[in-house]
Amino acid sequence: MTLDAHAEKLSFQAEVKQLLHIVVHSLYSNKEIFLRELVSNASDAIDKLRFEALSDPALYEKDSELKIRVSFDADARTITVSDNGIGLTREEAVENLGTIAKSGTREFLSRLTGDQKKDAHLIGQFGVGFYSAFIVADRVTVNSRRAGLGAEHGVSWESAGDGEYTVANIQKATRGTDVILHLKESETDFLNDWRLRNIIAKYSDHLNVPILMQKRTDDGKPTEEWETVNRATALWALPKSQIKPEEYKEFYKYVSHDFEDPLAWTHNKIEGGNLDYTSLLYIPAHAPFDMWSRDKHYGLKLYVQRVFIMDQVEQFLPMYLRFVKGVLDTTALPLNVSREILQDHYTIPKLRSALTRHVLDLLDKIAAEEPEKYASFWKEFGNVLKEGPAEDYTNRARVANLLRFTSTHSEGDGQHVTLQDYVKRMKPEQKKIYYLTAENIHAAGSSPHLEVFRKHGIEVLLLTDRIDEWLTNHLAEFEGKPLQSVAKGELDLAEIAAETPEEKAKEEQKDKELQKEFDGLFKELKASLGERVKEIRLSHRLTSSPACLVREQNAMGPQMERLLKAAGQPVTEVKPILELNPDHLIIKKLQELTEEKQIKEWAFILYDQSLLAEGSPLEDPAAFVKRMNELLIK
Numbered sequence: 342m343t344l345d346a347h348a349e350k351l352s353f354q355a356e357v358k359q360l361l362h363i364v365v366h367s368l369y370s371n372k373e374i375f376l377r378e379l380v381s382n383a384s385d386a387i388d389k390l391r392f393e394a395l396s397d398p399a400l401y402e403k404d405s406e407l408k409i410r411v412s413f414d415a416d417a418r419t420i421t422v423s424d425n426g427i428g429l430t431r432e433e434a435v436e437n438l439g440t441i442a443k444s445g446t447r448e449f450l451s452r453l454t455g456d457q458k459k460d461a462h463l464i465g466q467f468g469v470g471f472y473s474a475f476i477v478a479d480r481v482t483v484n485s486r487r488a489g490l491g492a493e494h495g496v497s498w499e500s501a502g503d504g505e506y507t508v509a510n511i512q513k514a515t516r517g518t519d520v521i522l523h524l525k526e527s528e529t530d531f532l533n534d535w536r537l538r539n540i541i542a543k544y545s546d547h548l549n550v551p552i553l554m555q556k557r558t559d560d561g562k563p564t565e566e567w568e569t570v571n572r573a574t575a576l577w578a579l580p581k582s583q584i585k586p587e588e589y590k591e592f593y594k595y596v597s598h599d600f601e602d603p604l605a606w607t608h609n610k611i612e613g614g615n616l617d618y619t620s621l622l623y624i625p626a627h628a629p630f631d632m633w634s635r636d637k638h639y640g641l642k643l644y645v646q647r648v649f650i651m652d653q654v655e656q657f658l659p660m661y662l663r664f665v666k667g668v669l670d671t672t673a674l675p676l677n678v679s680r681e682i683l684q685d686h687y688t689i690p691k692l693r694s695a696l697t698r699h700v701l702d703l704l705d706k707i708a709a710e711e712p713e714k715y716a717s718f719w720k721e722f723g724n725v726l727k728e729g730p731a732e733d734y735t736n737r738a739r740v741a742n743l744l745r746f747t748s749t750h751s752e753g754d755g756q757h758v759t760l761q762d763y764v765k766r767m768k769p770e771q772k773k774i775y776y777l778t779a780e781n782i783h784a785a786g787s788s789p790h791l792e793v794f795r796k797h798g799i800e801v802l803l804l805t806d807r808i809d810e811w812l813t814n815h816l817a818e819f820e821g822k823p824l825q826s827v828a829k830g831e832l833d834l835a836e837i838a839a840e841t842p843e844e845k846a847k848e849e850q851k852d853k854e855l856q857k858e859f860d861g862l863f864k865e866l867k868a869s870l871g872e873r874v875k876e877i878r879l880s881h882r883l884t885s886s887p888a889c890l891v892r893e894q895n896a897m898g899p900q901m902e903r904l905l906k907a908a909g910q911p912v913t914e915v916k917p918i919l920e921l922n923p924d925h926l927i928i929k930k931l932q933e934l935t936e937e938k939q940i941k942e943w944a945f946i947l948y949d950q951s952l953l954a955e956g957s958p959l960e961d962p963a964a965f966v967k968r969m970n971e972l973l974i975k
């Protein structure tokens with residue numbers, strides 16, 4: 342390299358160094374994928390050129406036959422993947438090959454364990470990309486020139502994958518990129534025509550671009566004649582009957598940058614009417630590591646009449662299906678469509694509702710036919726799907742059918758109870774679907790609020806995900822049955838205990854008497870607790886606990902309240918109601934107390950233990966401990 346080539350030695354970003362190391366070590370057992378990754382990058386580069394050339398045909402530079410060439414040189418021990426795609430400028434080479442822009446990378450890398458098997462699985466979800474070249478090569482050279490720039494604007498990037506790389510200016514007459522792998526001593530196997538053709542057939546048959554290799558003479562010498570070695574038709578455009586499952590899977594890996602097979606897919610071709618489109622949509626097997634990150638990109642690859650337009654188009658699916666990957670090819674949008682035009686193009690709502698339907702159909706089918714597969718889907722994406730009822734009013738009932746819960750009647754662990762199951766098990770007099778929200782399944786299971794439901798054998802859904810309160814706020818009913826929190830409002834015993842009108846009247850009479858009997862005590866307790874509680878009343882929920890806290894019917898639950906507070910949101914505090922169990926020994930004994938100080942101590946003990954039972958923090962934990970200890974001594 343001469344000085345006027347502006348040769349520079351640069352360091353990889355720290356994350357790249359780490360990633361490189363992991364890719365090379367954890368993916369060694371599947372090393373042939375390097376070719377898939379390089380060919381898929383070449384194909385992406387060609388797609389980008391095709392798209393940019395729509396508005397600037399000069400970019401073709403009189404060479405509009407887009408193709409990828411794969412060749413090898415046994416003597417030089419190199420494999421070269423060349424494309425005449427968009428190419429890279431020097432800045433782009435530094436930016437795209439020396440850093441990882443993906444948000445959350447650092448956090449992701451910190452989760453790697455050092456265990457190769459586990460890491461291979463994680464790294465697969467992350468997408469391995471260009472760095473996989475270093476699995477088989479001890480030096481990689483990238484010579485490139487951006488389409489539309491003069492030959493003198495070429496760049497040569499080179500690295501041994503050891504933390505540093507060099508960049509220099511070069512002359513490059515042809516547009517596009519050549520990636521040259523200098524193979525490690527141990528990888529001589531890849532210098533083999535048959536082997537390379539097989540790998541291409543296995544991973545890249547479906548790419549929309551021809552991949553060419555040289556014809557060889559009988560003794561293996563390359564000739565000047567090139568032949569296409571893949572099918573080179575857009576996979577989604579083929580009839581379903583001509584596509585093998587393996588091909589669907591490989592195509593998924595191409596569109597998603599995922600390393601694992603997808604869980605399921607749905608391929609639809611809709612013609613006629615004013616909405617022609619083909620969609621091939623996939624559900625991944627695992628949630629991406631950054632599914633909840635705010636600046637995560639998602640969305641489909643958009644093609645218009647087979648021409649790639651753009652990646653990560655979010656408009657075609659609702660947020661609650663953002664985990665879906667795939668392509669949409671349509672004639673309903675113009676070729677020159679931009680992100681701005683897409684924002685409010687009149688076909689978007691139609692396409693979106695059509696694609697949403699395809700995904701929901703697919704989920705219905707899996708749920709009905711392959712419950713275990715559905716359970717695995719639910720484990721990965723259930724929490725995202727729960728956003729559905731709030732976001733998609735039209736499909737609220739369909740999404741509700743796809744939800745899964747744990748309940749007081751569920752067996753084993755995991756969430757398997759459907760709302761249909763629940764409704765089927767409802768008691769004849771029961772009108773509502775009862776649920777309890779809690780911090781975790783143990784807290785839910787032992788909540789005092791469940792006592793009366795347990796006693797009468799009424800099922801309660803146990804909701805322990807952060808999003809559940811949000812869900813229940815928006816899913817007010819299912820099949821005409823309202824959802825009701827067991828920790829809110831007044832309980833209708835007639836429904837729960839299946840009381841006859843006579844029994845009910847008797848119960849009410851008894852209540853009145855009890856009310857009178859405890860009136861004095863409740864007043865004193867309320868005076869002690871002051872504004873902490875809105876009121877103290879008799880409970881119908883409790884059988885074995887002395888006390889619990891209840892919210893008013895429309896108030897926010899304690900989980901939601903904590904969540905909002907933690908997020909720094911203003912929360913209007915709603916005071917809870919303290920309910921006491923008149924049949925409990927403690928409450929009975931309290932009646933006998935006369936000393937004001939003692940009553941006050943008990944008021945706090947009951948209030949604090951109710952807070953603890955619902956998973957809320959105590960105002961003064963040390964005081965609670967002190968009171969407990971004093972009581973224990975007595």
Ligand code: ADP
Binds near residue numbers: 385424472
């Ligand atoms: P990804 O393909 O997921 O973006 P890669 O690691 O495979 O990640 O590639 C990193 C980046 O390098 C690409 O996004 C692209 O900008 C650039 N790149 C790689 N190969 C090529 C190529 N053949 N032509 C142009 N750019 C390329």
Ligand code: MG
Binds near residue numbers: 378381382470471
């Ligand atoms: Mg790539």
